[in-house]
Amino acid sequence: MGPEGKTLLNIIILGFGFMFMFTAFQTCGNIEQTVIKNFNSTEFHGSGYTSMAIIYGVFSASNLIAPSVVAVIGPQLSMFLSGLVYSGYIAMFIHPFTWSFYTASVFVGIAAAILWTAQGNLLTINSTDATIGRNSGIFWALLQFSLFFGNMYIYFAWQGHAHISDKDRQTVFISLTVISLVGSFLFFLIQKREPEATPSDSSDSLPAESTESASVVVSSPSLGSQALDAFKKALQLSVTKEMLLLSISIAYTGLELTFFSGVYGTCIGAMTRFGEDAKSLIGLSGIFIGIGEILGGGVFGLLNKCNRFGRNPVVLLGMITHFVAFYLIFLNIASDAPIAPEEGTDLEAYFTPSVEVALFCSFLLGLGDSCFNTQLLSIVGFMFREDSAPAFAVFKFVQSITAALAFFYSNYLLLHWQLLILVIVGFLGTLSFFVAEGTVVKSRQDTDYNSI
Template identity: 50%
Template structure:
């Protein structure tokens, strides 16, 4: 897709506008990538901290409300990702009309409303906020994918994806560190503790939203020397999404997209609940939710930083070694979780140890780290391959990614309160096998085509000479 920022309604002649401060002689792309990552870090410090602890927080809120509050964290998350999956189809059109920066700002405002609703939990505001944040997610993530692509090229896409992912996943550290110390030793989460937590999280998401206003206008993308690509209109952007969905490689990538949605469900909502419901970990079972969130974040940040450094290597050797690492790491984590946690903990407390051999806090933390590292392996390489292969249609491509991912996450949150832990782990184990094979087929096809194009180009050059 072309530079959708042209259609955002911003004029370079507007006094005080961000576009007016753009210096054509300076390359702002790396600045944009870093600021984008920082803004998303603040926004998702609030959202991911809320997501991981939501069911535990709302369960205690239900107990304290004397029946006036009946909201469910699993239902809220299912609504979020269900609305998100539908909103993805409108995302490319909104980006085409408002520009990537404007779309991200609007989406971030809706995240702010959702986080603020937890200051005083009410059933109607919880579910209305879930709908709003689902709409916001459908806009903010497509805008992010488009903006990241506009600020990258084939040589920097891997690096920029790694930088953005590492900064984004720092969000798992800050909020969960607060949760760990705030809830340490607490058997139940009090209304005062909840209010303090969500006051801090609301401030963080608002600061991240305001930071998006300082993004600079990226340089226009060109298809030929001296020519600037024209942006797609909203209907054309939607049409391209459907056209891409019919291609072989995109169908294969949809399998990988779906797996990232299922494992997103697990590490962001289910795993923390399982740990909190394991009463064998008392008195630290509630605070251990925050500690596991921290180590998921460490795995995500380490993976993003490492794979960003290796961006130039993936251009030469391909993305499949990193995907293979994610495959092995996730299989190991699923097996250890199966051994460590009781089967009923996704939906009720359990006093006993795990079904096999041991139930240890340090194993729960190790598994959290492995979940984060594996997730970063898959997501950074998906960002890289989409930004590389679909650089001209980035908004429709990222819309399909988020549509399939969020649809799978919705399914995951619907079955999570009903399936025993070992069945959920079996679904994830089968999913990671299919996701890895599908990604390999696309990666190998892209490398073959690139090699063939290089040979044809060399042959033409020889004929010219």
């Protein structure tokens, strides 16, 4: 197999590893609040929302140390060890204790920062300027398929279960733990690239060569300074006009990530008006979110290649899609559903609760999310081409800290207040994106004019 075939195989293995891991973890996040509310123990006082708030808060702060960890132990081992931490978090639900629940949440936050830094590094090492777009697309598509399989399992396993018993919980989380471990061990199948294969970017190839003791000795003195330089550059970028404008849009993606990945599934599972299948509908909702994500990401990812109309129409479509979803959810789901007790809520919203409307909203949430994320990734990569690593570190910092904030307030706020926050921030984020895109168009026009 030639070098090109080897690197493509590495990307596919990377994608499958993440697909297995996040089939387990995203399914876990989708159902954990429902599982906790059905857990019969007077000694356990944990909250799924609080756990996710801790994870995203620690994830945000840990972006500062992740590059140094990956540089020292290499991306492959970084992903494997991070994967073990993810598996430990999932396994904790087999018999949860409050202390182990929140301790595991802290460690997953650290592991997440290292995992995604290593993923970006491996993607770069195994790509060229000509293949980075294709490889990113392959990885992204495989990752999004993780929304299907775990949620499909939940749908069939929990069908007709009004209450999630200890046996139901243990069966699901033992299965998810095994699936997560399979993903972690897949990372060992990734083959190392030859150092000369990436001469253009020595900083990206450092982790790939770090298994050779000689290169570690030579490279080690500069690791700290590289991490410090990247940190300083990230701070500088975070206060630029362009990044401040985009930060509102990025903050919105953190808020709506929280809503569709943790809150909305809990709301559906709490609706007793959906009948005995309410708990299994959590899985079906996750599947429809995945369909929206894959459809939107595929279509709008391709549209970036023929960027004739700019990014604004796609972001506007994302806002409209989400606002339609929020309005229908407001009409369809009871206001106390996010914080309802174990037995659920008997309340109605403004019309008789409809399963079809609830699942249609799941699809719209996924579609709208892909609209925002594909265009934000595109514009950040374009505007900060020379400083992409620190720029994306700022992106992840803002997104994860707002996600943490949203998981925290989800413990207390009724559904209509959560939806109002999403509408306000979504509207402001869309406007600020338009302004940022305007500066891109103007700079492009100035460049074209000066080149005449």
